Structures are given as C-alpha cells and as structure tokens.
Amino acid sequence: xxxxxxxxxxxxxxxxxxxxxxxxxxxxxxxxxxxxxxxxxxxxxxxxxxxxxxxxxxxxxxxxxxxxxxxxxxxxxxxxxxxxxxxxxxxxxxxxxxxxxxxxxxxxxxxxxxxxxxxxxxxxxxxxxxxxxxxxxxxxxxxxxxxxxxxxxxxxxxxxxxxxxxxxxxxxxxxxxxxxxxxxxxxxxxxxxxxxxxxxxxxxxxxxxxxxxxxxxxxxxxxxxxxxxxxxxxxxxxxxxxxxxxxxxxxxxxxxxxxxxxxxxxxxxxxxxxxxxxxxxxxxxxxxxxxxxxxxxxxxxxxxxxxxx
Numbered sequence: 310x311x312x313x314x315x316x317x318x319x320x321x322x323x324x325x326x327x328x329x330x331x332x333x334x335x336x337x338x339x340x341x342x343x344x345x346x347x348x349x350x351x352x353x354x355x356x357x358x359x360x361x362x363x364x365x366x367x368x369x370x371x372x373x374x375x376x377x378x379x380x381x382x383x384x385x386x387x388x389x390x391x392x393x394x395x396x397x398x399x400x401x402x403x404x405x406x407x408x409x410x411x412x413x414x415x416x417x418x419x420x421x422x423x424x425x426x427x428x429x430x431x432x433x434x435x436x437x438x439x440x441x442x443x444x445x446x447x448x449x450x451x452x453x454x455x456x457x458x459x460x461x462x463x464x465x466x467x468x469x470x471x472x473x474x475x476x477x478x479x480x481x482x483x484x485x486x487x488x489x490x491x492x493x494x495x496x497x498x499x500x501x502x503x504x505x506x507x508x509x510x511x512x513x514x515x516x517x518x519x520x521x522x523x524x525x526x527x528x529x530x531x532x533x534x535x536x537x538x539x540x541x542x543x544x545x546x547x548x549x550x551x552x553x554x555x556x557x558x559x560x561x562x563x564x565x566x567x568x569x570x571x572x573x574x575x576x577x578x579x580x581x582x583x584x585x586x587x588x589x590x591x592x593x594x595x596x597x598x599x600x601x602x603x604x605x606x607x608x609x610x611x612x613x614x615x616x617x618x
Contacts, residue, residue: 349492349493350407350491350492350493353405354405354407354493355492355493357405358492358493358494358495359495359616359617360401360405360495360616361407361408361493361494361495362394362397362408362409362410362494362495362497362614363408363409363489363490363491363494363495363496363497364390364394364409364410364411364497364499365410365411365412365413365488365489365496365497365498365499366387366390366410366411366412366413366498366499366501367413367414367415367477367480367498367499367500367501368383368412368413368414368455368458368475368501369475369477369500369501369502369503369564370414370418370458370459370462370472370473370474370475371472371473371474371475371507372466372472373502373503373505373564373566374459374462374463374472375463375466375472376503376566379564380456380459380460380463382564382600382602382603383455383459383501383564384455384456384459385603385606386499386501386563386564386603386606386610387412387451387455387501388451388452388455389603389606389607389610389611390410390451390499390610390614391410391447391448391451391452392448392451393610393611393614394408394410394447394614395444395447395448397614397616398434398440398444399440399444401434403436403437403438403440404436405436406434406435406436406438406440407434407435407436407493407494408433408434408494409431409432409433409434409494410430410431410432410447411427411430411431411432412427412430412431412455412458413427413480413488413489414427414473414475415475415476415477415479415480415484416473416474416476416479416508418462418465418473419465419473420461420462420465420473422461423458423461423462423473426454426457426458426461427458429450429454430450430451430454432446432447432450474508474509475502475506475508476508476510476511477500477502477506478506478508478511478513478520478521478548478549478551479508479511479551481551481552481555481590482551482552485498485552485555485558486552489558490555490557490558492557495559495617496557496558496559497558497559497560497561497613497614498558498559498560498561499560499561499562499563499610500560500561500562500563501563501564502562502563502564502565503564503565503566503568503600504522504562504564504565504566504567504576504579504580504582504583504597505522505523505524505568505579506520506521506522506548506582507521507522507523508521513549515549517530517544517545517546517547518545518546518547518548518549519548519549520548520549520551522548522579522582524567524568524569524572524575527569527572527575527578527579528569528572530544530546532546532572532574532578533572533574533575534574535574537574537577537578538581541578541581541585547581547582547585547586547589548582548583548585548586548589550586550589550590551586551590552590553590553591554590554591555590555591555592556591556592556593558592559592559593559594559595559613560587560592560594560595560596561595561596561598561609561610561613562583562595562596562597562598563598563600563606563609563610564598564599564600565579565580565583565597565598565599565600566599566600567579576599580597580599583595583597584597596609596613
C-alpha cells in the first residue's frame with residue numbers, strides 16, 4: 310500500500326511540473342505573439358484603426374468585360390475609388406499614415422503584364438512617405454493602368470479564346486484573410502462583377518447551396534416570378550458560405566447586371582444571393598449595387614468610405 314501511495318505521489322508531482330512547464334510555454338508563446346502584433350501595429354495606430362484604410366479592389370476578369378461600355382465604367386469606378394482613398398489620405402497627419410490600396414484578381418492571370426500592372430497598383434502610405442509625391446502617383450496609375458489591364462485580358466481572349474476568369478468564391482475561402490484583412494486597419498473590399506459567379510475548375514454543389522450562379526441556375530430554382538424571395542427562404546437557396554467571422558471587413562459590390570431580359574426579377578435575385586452570402590459569413594457592412602453610370606455610382610462609393618463617427 311505504501312508503495313502504491315509513493316508512486317501516486319511521484320506521478321502527482323511530475324504532472325504538476327509538466328503543467329507548470331506547459332503554462333510557462335503557453336505564456337511565453339502568448340507574450341511573443343502579443344509582442345509581434347504590437348510591433349506590427351503600435352498602440353497609437355491601433356487606437357485609430359478606423360482611420361487606417363486597407364482597400365482591395367477585386368476585379369472579375371470573366372466574359373463580362375466584353376460587354377459594351379463595361380471597361381469604361383469599371384475604369385471610372387476604380388478611378389473614383391482611388392480618388393476617394395486619396396481624399397482620405399489628405400486628411401491624415403504624416404505621423405499617422407497607415408493606409409494602403411491594391412487591385413487583385415483571383416485566380417492570378419497567366420499574363421505577366423497584367424500582374425505587373427497589379428503590382429504597380431499596390432500602394433502603401435506609411436509614416437515618412439511624402440503625400441505630395443505619392444498622391445499624384447496614385448492618381449496617375451489608377452487613371453491609366455486599369456484600362457490597360459482590360460485591354461490585355463481582351464487580347465488574351467482573342468488569342469487563346471479564354472478570359473483570365475474569376476473565382477470570387479475561392480478568394481473569400483482561401484485568400485481574403487491573408488490578402489485583404491489586417492488587424493491594424495479598417496478593411497474594405499470592392500468587387501467589380503456582374504453578379505454571376507462561375508469558375509469551371511471549382512464547382513461545388515450542396516443541394517440548394519452552390520458556389521456558383523448562372524442565369525440557368527436561377528431558372529432551375531424557379532426564381533422567375535414575384536414569389537422568388539419566398540422560394541429562396543423555403544428551400545434555403547444561396548451561395549455556400551466560403552468563410553466565417555469576417556466581421557472586420559466591409560464589402561461593396563458594383564456592376565450587378567442581369568443577362569436575362571425575360572426575367573424581370575433576375576437582378577433582385579442576384580443581389581439577394583450576394584447579400585445573404587455576406588450575412589452568413591459574418592460581414593456586418595455591405596452594399597450591392599447594379600451597374601450604373603459612373604456619375605451615379607460616385608456618391609455611392611464616397612458614402613461607403615465615409616469615416617466612422
């Protein structure tokens with residue numbers, strides 16, 4: 310009996326020692342993590358994170374860009390976004406600069422020139438940057454390069470009979486946390502798309518939930534009459550959620566455009582797909598707008614980027 314008691318006592322002390330070591334290890338890891346975070350985002354910036362803009366423009370380079378006036382409209386939208394971003398920069402003190410803007414595609418196009426232009430459109434404002442130099446540079450790049458990107462994408466189609474395409478669903482699943490969301494910022498994603506979602510190399514189907522949306526999908530679900538909203542609710546129709554807890558993200562979708570003139574409800578159905586998708590992924594602020602003249606979209610963009618009061 311004494312031997313059993315002695316063995317149990319030894320095991321108890323060994324367990325306590327291991328527990329202390331584990332707690333010490335966890336504490337050290339936590340301390341190191343906090344140190345890294347604070348190094349990337351000092352307290353004085355973290356306290357003002359709502360004023361640090363991290364803007365991603367995600368462009369759908371699918372066949373939509375071949376539509377009449379689409380390139381001109383998208384380019385105008387992009388230019389307005391950049392100008393709105395610059396107006397925000399002008400209000401900040403040099404020592405508080407912590408802002409950036411970028412243009413992305415998913416998947417990454419095979420055309421190296423397109424990717425080179427995308428890199429040029431990746432602009433960061435940090436402490437020590439000259440606003441007098443970078444603001445005009447940003448304006449010039451965002452005025453000229455988007456049209457060149459569209460020209461190259463169209464040229465690729467004429468040569469290879471294939472547009473670079475768009476897999477927005479996978480971007481939200483695999484890349485958005487790494488490429489468009491950072492703790493030290495107010496994170497914005499602006500998506501230029503007609504609202505249809507389709508990438509032939511990644512099609513997922515979970516009954517009434519899918520990661521794609523086409524005119525035929527809407528027709529198959531019988532979302533073609535005034536009861537479309539009731540049908541979507543009853544059958545739980547929509548996009549498969551690609552992510553969760555995206556509450557540190559604000560999303561603006563521009564360019565929703567129905568291809569089916571025979572279904573007067575198609576645009577509303579498309580908007581509902583996107584809005585419900587954002588809700589299910591935990592995005593608290595979002596807006597989905599149909600395609601319109603740049604002059605009508607400009608106030609929408611400016612309102613979306615308004616400072617938090």
